[in-house]
Amino acid sequence: MTTHVIILAAGEGKRMKSDLPKVAHVAAGRELVNWVIEAARPLQPVSTVVVVGHGADQVRKILPDGVTDALQAEQLGTGHATQIGLDTLGGIEPEDVVLVLYGDTPLLTPGLLGELSSLSGGETARLISSHFSDPSGYGRVVRDESGAISGIVEHRDCTPAQLEIDEINAGIYAVRAGRLLDALKQVSNDNAQGEYYLTDVIGILVAEGGRVTAVKASPQEVMGINSQEQLAEARKELQQRTNRKLMEAGVAIIDPDRTYIDETVTVAPGATIYPGTHLEGSTSIGAGTRVGPDVFAVDSTVGADATVWYSVLRGAVVGDGCDVGPFASLRPGTVMEPGAKVGTFVETKNTTLGPGAKAPHLTYLGDATIGARANIGAGTITCNYDGYQKHPTEVGEDAFIGSDTMLVAPVRIGDRAITGAGSTITRDVEDDALAVERSDQKEIPGYSQRRAARRAAKDAED
Ligand code: UD1
């Protein structure tokens, strides 16, 4: 069966009270409209068109390749928007199935859409309905005495008796293309909102003798997002779905209610995720690795058998067996080769730590290359910025940087070289050398007694 998808996304979404078009809001790593596109993807539609209007440019920017957009300059109703979508779809045959979806329903599943679109030979259309305890605001599914669908009536156009109907129209339909085109021509805007309603198509199809059936869905699956509160609710559900999928695949998640993993992230089976962990973007976590508690990682790669806790990783690459945190900040361009360690209150930026290199405490490493097994003492700072430009620091293999060393870049510390604690290093240090830069220690014997005597004499004067 040939399937086409039209996604209506031209509306403003005023109740979101945000500058973003509604369908561009992000939940669990994907914009709302992209959740809808992804839910339809397994049906392998031959074409997908998104009808844009409010914030058209912002919506166009986030659409994936292979998806077309069509502009609805004026929002004259869902029927009008569907017509514009159809005009943009090329090469439609009358018996093809057109799926019309709304761009603000991110909880749709491929399973539900598959059921919706598998029209049997004699069927003209299928829609999704749901029983809502509070149906107010929704279009109602009206049925005849035999229980067959006779049409949809918008809330504002309902009679008092129709307002009592609790079966609502989810706003998701599969219709034969030829019938949809004909019916849309007959839709008028003679209703409470003065809009061309897509929902009128259903009544028109039935009146013409077409067979229309409903697929029942849970209220949650068809939930439309109209407010920040509903967006948060959807986020929670999407997050739970991702967590369930990961747990089924063998990832240990200590508290799924407090774990926030984007759909775009990969976590290998055998990893353990502690609460308060946020994994975003292209982040990937290797097998046997422990992440969390309280880790924020975006676009970062963590290898196998590593430990990362109470830390922030942005565009960082952490190798197998590495140790990060607590309280480390790995900024873009950080590369930790296998077995390296970045510990408590350490910040790194555009820095490579060789295999087994360690910066365990209170350090800033920027634009630095740290050799294998080198040890960076507590309080070491690369002074990489002169106020105008960044300069590189190189530390050789097995070097030992004493505590509180200032490495004034550009500077190179040789292999196995040592710096004395408290030194400010401004010149390169040869391999195997010791560099110390600090004034000699003075000692004044008996000083504390002299000081106490001075104080006593002063007190006597007062
Ligand atoms: C619609 C249905 C209603 C259903 C409800 C489910 C109609 C007439 N009514 O009502 O039966 O119960 O959804 O959530 O379809 N849009 C456009 N262009 C327009 C108008 C709307 O692209 O000119 C888009 C909106 O961006 C939105 C979707 O269509 O994504 C639905 O429009 P909205 O105005 O929210 O319809 P509802 O009143 O919710």
Ligand code: CA
């Ligand atoms: Ca709506």
